[in-house]
Amino acid sequence: MAGNVRNLLNREGRYFARLVIPKELRPFMNGKTELRTALGPDRREALKKLPGAVAILQHEIALGERRAVAAGEKTVTLGRYPLAVDQIALRNYHDRLAQDDQMRNAGRHWASLSIDDGFVDQLRRGIAGQLSNADLAELVEHRIDRFRQIGNTTAEPGTAEWRTLARAVCISEYEALERVAERDDGDFTGRPSNPLIVNAAPVEDELPPVSLKRLLADYIAAKKIVGKAKGTEKRWKPVFDDLVRFTRHDDARRLTKQNLMQWRDERLKTLSPKTVSDVYLASVRAVLRWAKENDRIDSNVAAEVRQDAPKRALSREKGFTLSEAQAILKAACVYVPKASDNPANSELPQTSAAKRWTPILCAHTGARVTEMTQLRKQDIRQEGDAYVLRITPDAGTVKAGGYRDVPLHQQLIDMGFLDFVDASPGGALFYPERKGRDPVKAAQTVAGRVSKWLQGDHLIPDGIQPNHAWRHRFKTVSNELGISERVSDAIQGHAGRTAGDGYGDVTVKARKAAIDRMPKYEI
Structure with missing residues (x-):
């Protein structure tokens, strides 16, 4: 009798991927106690689909965790959900406008409160880089700390990274105050003008993970249909296994160019440049290129990661005499x-x-x-x-x-x-x-x-x-x-x-x- 498979549920001959939602996250996931995805009636096919289905369910739970963290109901690992400086500034801008809407809808005398000119002047000086670290911290550190607590940044006060972020938050605070002033006059159509806010990529929920190992398997299957890649799995599977071990994750969306360069440099300690170039990097580059062409991922981060390999010096003809x-x-x-x-x-x-x-x-x-x-x-x-x-x-x-x-x-x-x-x-x-x-x-x-x-x-x-x-x-x-x-x-x-x-x-x-x-x- 086959043993139980983790996260696989059999209900009257049909299989499902199943994850139980932690109790503390259920209020942030519409009260659900578990998540399921149908895998069909065939056990063998269900087992093939199971890892990908579980990854998507885990992603949904992660989004619930993020909602819990944002509501202050859960702590999060520092830097777990990193955002770029301009994205944090954009999110802070929208948070401030949402706060303004909430105050106005609460029936309080929000519009009668004047904007502190001294605070505005400090924001201008912060944007211009004229404030000391201490003055910047007094002005916006409470806002930065919020993003630190929900895992969007690891910037520590006083560092160059923190100072760049603090100036960006000053920009978002200043832009938000401009909208507040416009709204006080009845104009709710205003838009930000600073390029940092205007050009920032929208902050969206993270996409579900895309397994590197699954991409390799699908790439090989696609190539075999046209009579290619018969020996590819044997040569490339150990390479992808090694990459997953090195990066400590199996998500192609999380893979970065920096990850690959670090992996390349580490492998050069034990492997020849030709092997690293022609086997390790070439295989990852080919699979990610195929994945991008087939809309499985948005970009091929391996496209520009190369390794020069010395050409073998020939001391004689290549063929038999x-x-x-x-x-x-x-x-x-x-x-x-x-x-x-x-x-x-x-x-x-x-x-x-x-x-x-x-x-x-x-x-x-x-x-x-x-x-x-x-x-x-x-x-x-x-x-x-x-x-x-x-x-x-x-x-x-x-x-x-x-x-x-x-x-x-x-x-x-x-x-x-x-x-x-x-x-x-x-x-x-x-x-x-x-x-x-x-x-x-x-x-x-x-x-x-x-x-x-x-x-x-x-x-x-x-x-x-x-x-x-x-x-x-x-x-x-x-x-x-x-x-x-x-x-x-x-x-x-x-x-x-x-x-x-x-x-x-x-x-x-x-x-x-x-x-x-x-x-x-x-x-």
Whole structure:
């Protein structure tokens, strides 16, 4: 029997998110004792929706808490609801006018009371910055202290921050007195003229939190619909978990540029600038950009947070040289797995086949290693006079998202690759299939074993990335032979460079003509 889930309520087969309202806040929330949000009849879907629903309910309770604090019925943590200086001035202005309305509606002789000219003169001097801290405190500290008590400011008397705020409150007090004087003459249409009040952003109730982790999950889901981001969750989830731990909250609305710069600087103590730039900052920037474009948040605070990363100095070409390629292919041709007395420790025949065939497949296709280790028997076919292998996301993962057909080089056929395919039982060629196995992870595991074997035999030179070295070599040889870049790009799955590259098709016939021009390796 499944255990109870906190804040999840089941009523006659329908699920709700539920929060009990603290007793002291109920008078400020229309007397309610609890808040609920319907989550539907499906428990699994309800559990997915629960965190977001609870966050919204917690936000409603927080607003009730703010109302209680404003009414003097509850204390609040210092600085919990911070406002900018101009927003505090605007709120003070409206508070003063509301107080004026209250006095006039109370039937008292409010209008007959004259405005203290000395007080007005002190406000003018405060606005001009001519008062000492002591005089400013005597004039408006009682107003500032009110905003301090309800969590809008942490400014301490005598500091530069406090003095700036005090002068802003003087402006709002002066503007409010001008409206009071106008009202005494029957004019209730007056508006403030000081730019500080006029241009201040309105003070609204806080918007409900937007979970950073939820944004990442929704971003990945949106990208997967169009065949992208298959490996994104594994790479980016730890980054977002780390950001949430660092900031101590999971609200994208509360995230600031300063937060991100501090996080960046802290990670630079243990990570390389390239990792911080290309993984940590890039992932947050991409998700927040998507969130802004989809009206989930108002701004992308990560847009301008960058980290310079030094370019790696190249000491040699990026691809395998001819001699390096031949050495790898010779080793693959004669590869025999190590014998073991224990059958349980014996290498799988599919792994041995991967070490035999994937190097020569990569050499003659310019494909990524995992695109070869994910091949299935059904991905090899004959089309006219050409034998073709199809690299498809149905088999695992393809970076560009779509399939591509690559004709087999004659050397592969002469070496018996088609015979190997025909003898295979079906399904994946280079790893054993079993129910529930993730083909992407399986292909990556086999590719790792091939790389580990080559590196263990010292066949991968220093400074070379095995997964890309064959791709660089294929492009280099194509350029030397004068093969069209559009054709070589189509074979390797590279995106077109111009809009014109999207017109017309690079046919199997055109690709075969290019593959046929590629030389054999002397192995």
